Amino acid sequence: MGAETRAGTGATDAAKQASDLRCTGIQVVRDGKVINLSAKREVVLCAGAIGSPHLLQVSGVGPRALLEEHGVEVVKDLPGVGENLQDHLQIRSVYKVTNAKTLNAMASTLLGKMGIGMQYLFKRSGPMSMAPSQLGAFTRSSDDYAHPNIQYHVQPLSLEAFGQPLHPFPAITASVCNLNPTSRGTVRLQSADPRQAPAIAPNYLSTDEDRKVAADSLRVTRRIASQPAFARYKPEEIKPGVEYQTDEELARLAGDIGTTIFHPVGTTRMGRADDPMAVVDSRLRVRGIQGLRVADAGIMPTIVSGNTNSPTLMIAEKAAGWILESAVGGD
Numbered sequence: 108m109g110a111e112t113r114a115g116t117g118a119t120d121a122a123k124q125a126s127d128l129r130c131t132g133i134q135v136v137r138d139g140k141v142i143n144l145s146a147k148r149e150v151v152l153c154a155g156a157i158g159s160p161h162l163l164q165v166s167g168v169g170p171r172a173l174l175e176e177h178g179v180e181v182v183k184d185l186p187g188v189g190e191n192l193q194d195h196l197q198i199r200s201v202y203k204v205t206n207a208k209t210l211n212a213m214a215s216t217l218l219g220k221m222g223i224g225m226q227y228l229f230k231r232s233g234p235m236s237m238a239p240s241q242l243g244a245f246t247r248s249s250d251d252y253a254h255p256n257i258q259y260h261v262q263p264l265s266l267e268a269f270g271q272p273l274h275p276f277p278a279i280t281a282s283v284c285n286l287n288p289t290s291r292g293t294v295r296l297q298s299a300d301p302r303q304a305p306a307i308a309p310n311y312l313s314t315d316e317d318r319k320v321a322a323d324s325l326r327v328t329r330r331i332a333s334q335p336a337f338a339r340y341k342p343e344e345i346k347p348g349v350e351y352q353t354d355e356e357l358a359r360l361a362g363d364i365g366t367t368i369f370h371p372v373g374t375t376r377m378g379r380a381d382d383p384m385a386v387v388d389s390r391l392r393v394r395g396i397q398g399l400r401v402a403d404a405g406i407m408p409t410i411v412s413g414n415t416n417s418p419t420l421m422i423a424e425k426a427a428g429w430i431l432e433s434a435v436g437g438d
Contacts, residue, residue, distance in 0.1 A: 134409070155404065157294055
């Protein structure tokens with residue numbers, strides 16, 4: 108059962124000119140039927156840093172030029188909607204190892220997979236009882252930083268890309284990401300039809316600083332792999348490969364072996380009234396539109412130095428409190 112949604116402002120042209128807009132509900136298309144749902148108090152948009160700006164744009168809230176380009180009636184010109192996209196790019200180094208039984212070998216046969224399943228079924232232990240990453244760490248990519256600026260997630264497995272088979276040799280993956288990227292991307296509608304996915308342009312490694320951190324973080328990974336405590340496993344760098352040494356080479360290879368770590372933020376950023384790119388105010392209310400808030404990771408002006416799940420839960424908790432205050436006339 109499919110559904111597409113867009114917000115409804117219920118505004119006339121005169122109201123638009125007077126900046127007296129109000130969100131009155133949402134419109135849902137389910138099984139080909141249009142359903143209008145009214146909101147007595149307000150609408151809270153929680154579709155994430157990708158979905159929320161897209162829904163706003165197809166509803167007529169966003170950069171005027173972009174909306175007009177795709178034939179969307181401009182309800183509110185907010186240039187920051189869909190801009191300021193940030194994410195943690197994880198650079199996935201792969202090391203082949205010996206004297207260690209990784210998931211590559213354990214899950215390479217039907218019998219091995221059955222063994223993993225039985226271990227969990229009867230003992231609630233083994234690979235199925237563990238998180239995908241068995242090790243996490245924060246450190247610095249270089250002495251230029253006073254505080255940790257990179258984060259590691261290490262997995263006892265390896266593959267070419269997500270969704271592809273595990274490598275046919277024992278290996279580990281040491282994923283490292285830049286916690287404070289300076290690169291900024293965009294989320295932009297491609298059609299007035301909300302069913303068409305938006306164009307997502309993360310623009311990873313688009314700044315000199317991010318490329319330098321990427322190269323340095325790969326060197327940190329190499330230093331860790333070369334430590335005496337690791338020697339018994341005879342680590343052999345498969346990706347990106349020891350033949351790559353310069354900043355330029357390592358930054359380019361970082362892009363080739365990098366993937367999202369699923370931490371997109373910033374596309375409906377919070378900001379002050381004098382910030383032209385701010386989408387929501389300090390209480391998550393969309394600027395210039397009454398009765399509409401955004402409560403997800405998109406409101407973060409700058410990405411946090413770590414995983415985004417807990418901060419997003421905090422955003423939801425704060426939003427819930429403000430909505431309750433508003434319901435009793437305190438907002």
